[in-house]
Amino acid sequence: MSDLLEDDDLTAALKKCPEWEYEKKSITRTVEFEEFMDAIDFVNDLAEIAEEAQHHPDIHIRHTKVSLKLTTHDAGGVTDLDIELAQRVDNLVD
Numbered sequence: 036m037s038d039l040l041e042d043d044d045l046t047a048a049l050k051k052c053p054e055w056e057y058e059k060k061s062i063t064r065t066v067e068f069e070e071f072m073d074a075i076d077f078v079n080d081l082a083e084i085a086e087e088a089q090h091h092p093d094i095h096i097r098h099t100k101v102s103l104k105l106t107t108h109d110a111g112g113v114t115d116l117d118i119e120l121a122q123r124v125d126n127l128v129d
């Protein structure tokens with residue numbers, strides 16, 4: 036299991052994924068697309084990465100907006116696993 040990131044370590048880690056917000060022991064990002072099917076394609080690409088990483092975001096799709104929430108269940112908060120997956124998600128989008 037990856038270690039919980041707290042205080043300075045968490046602050047430093049969040050600088051690697053500035054589009055993500057820390058909220059209630061998790062990190063969140065909402066991505067907006069032109070079309071509903073673009074959002075679905077993104078979620079499918081994301082699913083491949085998440086499955087490979089064996090780390091799975093909570094995913095909420097609302098028309099063209101996809102909201103993601105990442106936390107490490109066993110650690111009870113944000114770990115490097117979340118930061119790494121967030122960066123891989125960012126690479127899909129940006």
Ligand SMILES: C[C@H](O)[C@H](O)[C@H]1CNC2=NC(N)=NC(=O)C2=N1
Nearest residue numbers: 089090091092105106107108109
């Ligand atoms: C055994 C398996 O690797 C774990 O249950 C994984 C699966 N996917 C997961 N996804 C997320 N987001 N957090 C976890 O702690 C987690 N744990």
